[in-house]
Amino acid sequence: MPHENASNAGQSAAIIVVENMVKRFGSFTALNNINLEVGRGEKIVLCGPSGSGKSTLIRCINHIEKHDGGRIVVDGVELTNRVADINGVRCEVGMVFQNFNLFPHLTVAENCMLAPMKVRGISHSEARDRALGLLNKVRIQDQADKYPAQLSGGQQQRVAIARALCMQPKIMLFDEPTSALDPEMVKEVLETMVDLAREGMTMVCVTHEMGFARQVADRVIFMDRGSIVEEAAPEPFFRAPRTERARSFLNQIIH
Amino acid sequence: MNALDFSIIAQSWPYLWSGLLFSLSLTAAAFAIGMVLGTCLALVQHFELPGLAQVVRAYVALIRSIPLILVLFWFFFLVPIVLGHLSGSGRPIPISATYTAFITFGLFEAAYYSEIIRVGLRAVNKGQFEACQALALSTYYTYRQIVLPQVFRVASPIILSQTIILFQDTSLVYVLSLTDLLGAASKLAQLNGRLVEMYLFVAVVYLVISSAGSQCVASLRKRYSLASR
Numbered sequence: 001m002p003h004e005n006a007s008n009a010g011q012s013a014a015i016i017v018v019e020n021m022v023k024r025f026g027s028f029t030a031l032n033n034i035n036l037e038v039g040r041g042e043k044i045v046l047c048g049p050s051g052s053g054k055s056t057l058i059r060c061i062n063h064i065e066k067h068d069g070g071r072i073v074v075d076g077v078e079l080t081n082r083v084a085d086i087n088g089v090r091c092e093v094g095m096v097f098q099n100f101n102l103f104p105h106l107t108v109a110e111n112c113m114l115a116p117m118k119v120r121g122i123s124h125s126e127a128r129d130r131a132l133g134l135l136n137k138v139r140i141q142d143q144a145d146k147y148p149a150q151l152s153g154g155q156q157q158r159v160a161i162a163r164a165l166c167m168q169p170k171i172m173l174f175d176e177p178t179s180a181l182d183p184e185m186v187k188e189v190l191e192t193m194v195d196l197a198r199e200g201m202t203m204v205c206v207t208h209e210m211g212f213a214r215q216v217a218d219r220v221i222f223m224d225r226g227s228i229v230e231e232a233a234p235e236p237f238f239r240a241p242r243t244e245r246a247r248s249f250l251n252q253i254i255h
Numbered sequence: 256m257n258a259l260d261f262s263i264i265a266q267s268w269p270y271l272w273s274g275l276l277f278s279l280s281l282t283a284a285a286f287a288i289g290m291v292l293g294t295c296l297a298l299v300q301h302f303e304l305p306g307l308a309q310v311v312r313a314y315v316a317l318i319r320s321i322p323l324i325l326v327l328f329w330f331f332f333l334v335p336i337v338l339g340h341l342s343g344s345g346r347p348i349p350i351s352a353t354y355t356a357f358i359t360f361g362l363f364e365a366a367y368y369s370e371i372i373r374v375g376l377r378a379v380n381k382g383q384f385e386a387c388q389a390l391a392l393s394t395y396y397t398y399r400q401i402v403l404p405q406v407f408r409v410a411s412p413i414i415l416s417q418t419i420i421l422f423q424d425t426s427l428v429y430v431l432s433l434t435d436l437l438g439a440a441s442k443l444a445q446l447n448g449r450l451v452e453m454y455l456f457v458a459v460v461y462l463v464i465s466s467a468g469s470q471c472v473a474s475l476r477k478r479y480s481l482a483s484r
Contacts, residue, residue: 062388063388097382
């Protein structure tokens with residue numbers, strides 16, 4: 001299937017390059033021959049039915065899942081089995097999970113400070129300043145010394161975003177960041193993500209929030225059964241999807 | 256029937272106290288050795304270190320299937336002979352009863368603590384490991400800062416229960432002719448014929464210390480309920 005590059009003509013600008021990538025779980029092929037380029041500052045929304053491989057794809061980008069074939073190059077570094085390369089890439093790639101995955105035994109500020117201190121090697125006071133600054137940005141600086149369990153789901157997800165940003169990554173991956181949230185908390189998390197997009201962060205988001213996709217995405221990528229089926233700018237994609245599979249998917253989620 | 260006379264306890268208090276101190280210090284030492292070694296044993300199994308993991312599994316299974324009193328005997332009588340052979344002199348190298356007790360209890364408890372910690376390691380949410388990976392934390396920091404603290408918190412009630420059992424088991428050192436609280440009391444009881452008073456008193460001391468431990472468990476559970484989900 002030919003891919004249309006909606007907004008990413010210059011190859012040298014790509015910060016993520018995925019070439020002919022294959023991922024298998026046992027005999028099941030989760031991702032089949034994926035090709036994807038993401039430019040610096042570009043915002044991508046990945047959508048598709050459950051089991052289509054979209055989460056697996058972004059988890060391969062920071063090597064939480066190991067790909068079985070093809071190439072993944074992030075910020076000029078190819079992901080192989082070399083631990084130094086993997087950690088180098090992970091430093092530049094922040095990730096936000098569906099279930100937050102905050103560290104329950106550490107306070108909000110400590111959650112944000114740990115990796116910058118242990119991985120980036122910055123001092124305690126610098127880490128604390130950075131954490132408070134970013135917690136301020138996601139509008140929960142007053143919760144800095146509470147434990148995650150004392151916060152609402154929306155607040156916890158914003159802490160998770162701040163924690164990832166404390167590493168000062170070049171790319172942010174979002175794996176269904178609002179799926180585990182009560183409806184009234186979805187908005188506050190999306191607003192935080194919109195702010196981040198406005199600042200020029202490169203973002204790859206797995207989400208079914210079509211309002212968010214319309215507002216910030218440069219490209220929407222529709223996946224089904226382990227393949228990229230359709231790639232387009234949000235307006236044409238939502239107005240007139242070219243493939244039947246995308247059409248039936250959109251009908252299902254928009255009701 | 257004679258009236259109960261508890262004055263015997265006040266008179267022989269220094270001896271009882273030294274017995275209690277021995278019980279407590281043996282418990283503390285076995286706890287410290289057992290926790291450090293037990294954590295290492297659990298991690299060896301958790302990481303499936305080739306060869307070593309099988310050895311550790313066999314060790315834990317062996318220790319857990321034989322009575323502590325037998326381990327004490329073995330250690331006391333066999334290790335000096337083994338050491339003698341290793342040193343080449345052929346003559347047994349005696350180890351003092353006190354060292355035997357400390358080392359044996361430590362090694363014995365390590366097997367039990369390692370099982371508790373091993374199960375706790377498996378219970379840590381997969382998402383915690385993924386978050387550590389995404390933040391580029393090394394394996395060392397992942398376990399040191401994130402995984403093990405959560406394991407110790409979740410397992411602390413079971414660890415403390417095991418430690419209370421350990422405290423009660425210290426009475427077994429009588430087989431090495433060492434004098435713990437119960438040993439001291441029973442010697443005095445035989446000597447003075449005040450068996451009922453002595454054994455009542457000892458029971459109360461065990462009860463007080465063990466239930467204080469249980470209270471600790473309860474308050475720990477309360478304190479950590481906030482910082483864990």
